[in-house]
Amino acid sequence: xxxxxxxxxxxxxxxxxxxxxxxxxxxxxxxxxxxxxxxxxxxxxxxxxxxxxxxxxxxxxxxxxxxxxxxxxxxxxxxxxxxxxxxxxxxxxxxxxxxxxxxxxxxxxxxxxxxxxxxxxxxxxxxxxxxxxxxxxxxxxxxxxxxxxxxxxxxxxxxxxxxxxxxxxxxxxxxxxxxxxxxxxxxxxxxxxxxxxxxxxxxxxxxxxxxxxxxxxxxxxxxxxxxxxxxxxxxxxxxxxxxxxxxxxxxxxxxxxxxxxxxxxxxxxxxxxxxxxxxxxxxxxxxxxxxxxxxxxxxxxxxxxxxxxxxxxxxxxxxxxxxxxxxxxxxxxxxxxxxxxxxxxx
Amino acid sequence: xxxxxxxxxxxxxxxxxxxxxxxxxxxxxxxxxxxxxxxxxxxxxxxxxxxxxxxxxxxxxxxxxxxxxxxxxxxxxxxxxxxxxxxxxxxxxxxxxxxxxxxxxxxxxxxxxxxxxxxxxxxxxxxxxxxxxxxxxxxxxxxxxxxxxxxxxxxxxxxxxxxxxxxxxxxxxxxxxxxxxxxxxxxxxxxxxxxxxxxxxxxxxxxxxxxxxxxxxxxxxxxxxxxxxxxxxxxxxxxxxxxxxxxxxxxxxxxxxxxxxxxxxxxxxxxxxxxxxxxxxxxxxxxxxxxxxxxxxxxxxxxxxxxxxxxxxxxxxxxxxxxxxxxxxxxxxxxxxxxxxxxxxx
Numbered sequence: 001x002x003x004x005x006x007x008x009x010x011x012x013x014x015x016x017x018x019x020x021x022x023x024x025x026x027x028x029x030x031x032x033x034x035x036x037x038x039x040x041x042x043x044x045x046x047x048x049x050x051x052x053x054x055x056x057x058x059x060x061x062x063x064x065x066x067x068x069x070x071x072x073x074x075x076x077x078x079x080x081x082x083x084x085x086x087x088x089x090x091x092x093x094x095x096x097x098x099x100x101x102x103x104x105x106x107x108x109x110x111x112x113x114x115x116x117x118x119x120x121x122x123x124x125x126x127x128x129x130x131x132x133x134x135x136x137x138x139x140x141x142x143x144x145x146x147x148x149x150x151x152x153x154x155x156x157x158x159x160x161x162x163x164x165x166x167x168x169x170x171x172x173x174x175x176x177x178x179x180x181x182x183x184x185x186x187x188x189x190x191x192x193x194x195x196x197x198x199x200x201x202x203x204x205x206x207x208x209x210x211x212x213x214x215x216x217x218x219x220x221x222x223x224x225x226x227x228x229x230x231x232x233x234x235x236x237x238x239x240x241x242x243x244x245x246x247x248x249x250x251x252x253x254x255x256x257x258x259x260x261x262x263x264x265x266x267x268x269x270x271x272x273x274x275x276x277x278x279x280x281x282x283x284x285x286x287x288x289x290x291x292x293x294x295x296x297x298x299x300x301x302x303x304x305x306x307x308x309x310x311x312x313x314x315x316x317x318x319x320x321x322x323x324x325x326x327x328x329x330x331x332x333x334x335x336x337x338x339x340x341x342x343x344x345x346x
Numbered sequence: 347x348x349x350x351x352x353x354x355x356x357x358x359x360x361x362x363x364x365x366x367x368x369x370x371x372x373x374x375x376x377x378x379x380x381x382x383x384x385x386x387x388x389x390x391x392x393x394x395x396x397x398x399x400x401x402x403x404x405x406x407x408x409x410x411x412x413x414x415x416x417x418x419x420x421x422x423x424x425x426x427x428x429x430x431x432x433x434x435x436x437x438x439x440x441x442x443x444x445x446x447x448x449x450x451x452x453x454x455x456x457x458x459x460x461x462x463x464x465x466x467x468x469x470x471x472x473x474x475x476x477x478x479x480x481x482x483x484x485x486x487x488x489x490x491x492x493x494x495x496x497x498x499x500x501x502x503x504x505x506x507x508x509x510x511x512x513x514x515x516x517x518x519x520x521x522x523x524x525x526x527x528x529x530x531x532x533x534x535x536x537x538x539x540x541x542x543x544x545x546x547x548x549x550x551x552x553x554x555x556x557x558x559x560x561x562x563x564x565x566x567x568x569x570x571x572x573x574x575x576x577x578x579x580x581x582x583x584x585x586x587x588x589x590x591x592x593x594x595x596x597x598x599x600x601x602x603x604x605x606x607x608x609x610x611x612x613x614x615x616x617x618x619x620x621x622x623x624x625x626x627x628x629x630x631x632x633x634x635x636x637x638x639x640x641x642x643x644x645x646x647x648x649x650x651x652x653x654x655x656x657x658x659x660x661x662x663x664x665x666x667x668x669x670x671x672x673x674x675x676x677x678x679x680x681x682x683x684x685x686x687x688x689x690x691x692x
Contacts, residue, residue: 006668009580010555011539016580017670027672028584029511032625032656088662088670101558102543102551103579159661165375167660178662185667193357197448205448209356212447233449234355234362238374279378284661305664310378313659314513315505315630316434316524318651321531322352324363324434326373 004088004108006182014185017088017108024086026169050085051172053077053119060085063113064142066135079135080116081143081177087112088178095152095181111147111156111179115139118173124162125173126271133264136175140287141260143177144253148292153179155187155291158252163282166309175285183291190288194299204248206301209233218330221270221337227262229270231329231336238310238327239278239336241270244303250290252302267304273339274308277332282309350434350454352528360531363434363454370432372515396431397518399423399465406431409459410488412481425481426462427489427523433458434524441498441527457493457502457525461485464519470508471519472617479610482521486633487606489523490599494638499525501533501637504598509628512655521631529637536634540645550594552647555579564676567616567683573608575616577675577682584656584673585624585682587616590649596636598648613650619685620654623678628655 050058060082070076089110160175161168197205221229284307290300396404406428416422435456506521507514543551567575630653636646
C-alpha cells in the first residue's frame, strides 16, 4: 500500500508529493550508498521486465491497449496502458485540505498511469515506425479524454523519462500520465502568463510567439503544417525543442487523427536529429495541454516539450530558478536543421 | 570572451541565461557523446587544478582572501575568492531591456565569483575544522557586503555544487556567488510569499513556520540557538535540510561573527549526519538572503538550504513543478537526529 500526500509549501505555495510508504530500492539513484536505505525495509529488485510481452499479469490489468484480435491482458498488443504499480497519486481520496497552523496537506488524490509504448524490451520510442508512434499518441489522447470525465481532476500531464540521466528507472520504453486535483505549478504559470497576454492583446501568446519566430526563422526546426517544431527563445537546456500545432489548438485530447499523424512524423524526425546532434542522449518529453475546465482554451495552446538531458541541474538552478543554457536556441536549431537523418526505419 | 544574455520567457516571464560563446567541453555531462560538441571549437581540459595552492595565477587575481602574513595572489591562504573564469554574468553591461515583439533580452549583467574553500585539493567543505568553515562563511558575508554596494544589482545568491550528480565540474571544494540585476525567480517567489504572509498576519512566515515546527519537533534536526536546523514541511528531495537563525534576521550580510560561528558548528554537524545517512552524497547548498533593496527585511528570513542529490529530476518534475519526494521530512529528521557522528575532526 503506497500512501502519499500533497503538501503546500507555506512560503511559496508550491506543492510537493510526499511518499509516506517505506523506501523502495529504485527511489534513490544508482550508486547512492545509503546507511539510511540499507536500514529500511526494502524489496528485491525484479530480475525480469514487467513491461515485456508475455508478462501482462505483472504489469497489471490494462486500462487501454491497441490490439488487433488478441484478448485483453494477453500478448498481442502494440501499446498498453496500466495503472502505475507504485502510484504517486491514487484515485481513492478526497479533495479536502487539512490545515494545521501554517501547514496545509491534502490526500495524494489523482491518477498515475503507465503507457507501455512497445512490447519489445529494447526499442526506444523514437525507433518505432511512424504508425506505431501514432498509436502511442492515440493512447495519450484516449486516456486524457477518459481522465477528463473525473470531476475531481483539474488537469493531466503526460511525461516520459528516457535514460537514467532523465530519471528513468525502467529501460523498457514507456511514458506516464498523471492527473491532479490542482493545476500543477509548471503548467499553471504558463496558463497564467498566457491568460495575461490574451487579456492585453486578445491573442494567444503561443500563436504570437510562433508567428514571429517562423517569420524570423532562426529557431525553426520544421515549419511544415499542421505540426511545427521550434527551439524556444528562452530554452532552458541545450536543444530544447517544442512541437505544437501551427494553428491555435488548446487541447491535445481534441487533436484529430491527422494531427496525431503529423505529430508522429515530426516527433520521429526531430528525435532522429537530436539523437544525431547529442549522441542518443537521455531525454524527457512533457505534454502540456489546457486544463480540463476549458477556461484557458482561448489563451492556451498544447505543445510537446523535448528536453535532452545533457547538462546537470546545479545549485545555480536550484537557488535562482534561472537556468544557464550553454547552447543558444538559434545555434541548436541551426544544427538540427543541418542534420539529414537517414536510416532503414525512417 | 564569454558573452551571455538574460532572456525572458514570453509565456511565463521566467528568465534564462543564454551563453552565446563557443561550447566548452565542461558544458555537457561526462559521457555525452555529442556530434554537435565534437564539431565545435573546444579547448583542452586542463590537467592540473587551478584552485590548488601554488596556482594562484591561473585561478585569477583575488577579490578577497583569508591570509595571515602572506602576500596577495601567492600561496599561504585558507580561503580565496576570485572572479569566475567563465562567468555566467559580467560586471560590464547595462540594464536596458531590448524588446523585439514578444521577445525580451538584456545583457548578462551581474557578478559571478568563486569562493575556493580550501587550498587542499581533496578536502570537502564539511571536513574542514569549524574555524576554517567559519572563514568560508566570512568570505560569503564579506563579498555580499561588497556586491550590495553596486546599485545595478538587485540581489546575490550563494550556491555550492559538491559532486558530479550535483552539477560540480571541479573536484576542488568551492562555492559560487552570483549577483543579478533582477531578483531571480526562486528567491522572488519566496519573497512574494513571505510579503503576502506578513500582510495577512503581521508575522514573518519563516518565524511562524519555525515556531510551529519546533513546538511539534518532528522535523527538528537541531534546535540549539542561535542557528537551528530543520527538514522543511514541503521538502522537495530526501533529507533536504534548512539552517537558519532562530530569531528573525533578514540578511546574511548582517550576521554577526557569533552567528557565523554557530552556523559553522551546525553546518558541520548536519553534513556529518547527512553524509552518514546517505553515504557521502553529492549535494548543493543554496543561501537565500533578503534582496539588497531592504524592502523585504520584515518579511524575509535568511536561510541555507542543504539539498542532497540522491534522486534524479525526471519529466515529472519538469512537467509539473511538483517534486515527488520518497522520504518524508519527519522520517529524514528522525534519521538525522539518531546519528551520533564521531570523528577526529569533529
